[in-house]
Amino acid sequence: MRCFFREGESPAVTRARLGLLGPRDLTCVLRTILAKRDTTNGDAGEALERTSVTTILELLTDMLPSTAAEDLHNVVVALTPLLSRSEFSDHPKLSTDACASESCEAGVGLKRFLAHVAVVMGNDAERFSVPVLLDMIEHLHAPHRLISPAAAAIILSYLVPLGNETEGTQRAGEGSLDDEIDVGAPSMHNGAGATVEIGNTFDAIVSLLQSIVNTAPESPIASVPRTGDVHHKCS
Numbered sequence: 001m002r003c004f005f006r007e008g009e010s011p012a013v014t015r016a017r018l019g020l021l022g023p024r025d026l027t028c029v030l031r032t033i034l035a036k037r038d039t040t041n042g043d044a045g046e047a048l049e050r051t052s053v054t055t056i057l058e059l060l061t062d063m064l065p066s067t068a069a070e071d072l073h074n075v076v077v078a079l080t081p082l083l084s085r086s087e088f089s090d091h092p093k094l095s096t097d098a099c100a101s102e103s104c105e106a107g108v109g110l111k112r113f114l115a116h117v118a119v120v121m122g123n124d125a126e127r128f129s130v131p132v133l134l135d136m137i138e139h140l141h142a143p144h145r146l147i148s149p150a151a152a153a154i155i156l157s158y159l160v161p162l163g164n165e166t167e168g169t170q171r172a173g174e175g176s177l178d179d180e181i182d183v184g185a186p187s188m189h190n191g192a193g194a195t196v197e198i199g200n201t202f203d204a205i206v207s208l209l210q211s212i213v214n215t216a217p218e219s220p221i222a223s224v225p226r227t228g229d230v231h232h233k234c235s
Helices: 011-018 025-037 042-066 068-084 101-121 132-141 149-172 177-181 194-213
Strands: none
Touching: 011 042, 011 101, 025 042, 025 068, 042 101, 068 101, 068 132, 101 149, 132 149, 132 194, 149 194
């Protein structure tokens, strides 16, 4: 890690060096920093760690609009498990109020970044293949509940019509569920019955997003169909 962080170096120089990395590499550096936090000694080391975590999260946030869907998926899968670490779970609400420890501050920043990812997903859902989108939703929501009702409603506005179009295509005999949503997700298409599994996952995610929308005082999208209105006949 010394090649990235050097004591006595200005934050601007460190940021410029980190800015040369892509989102996957930045994620690896962040995971390494957080894994080594117990071995960081002294006030200088703690200050350097705090600054580096903040810098990496800021860089990742700046990269969100241009990050490829597969890379953003990788970032979410790599970072969401960190919120279950004991030093973060000691602060279950991860409130920005009165953070008394470095762990709390890191957890707040990480959770804020991942919640922002959910907003980006809502605003640009069409750039993700359906299997990737579903997997990201699962990682962000359970158990951390990082998808807001507003973001869930926007994602639903993309997914529900897509599901209905897929059903119509199948009925017309012009394609299959596999043809519609098999985009870059071999892990979800690796055996008999995989298409049925994806269809079931799709319906489950739609139901999950609807439940998130319903937690809002007033539903952002009142016209979103219920789960029963979205069908996938895969057999």
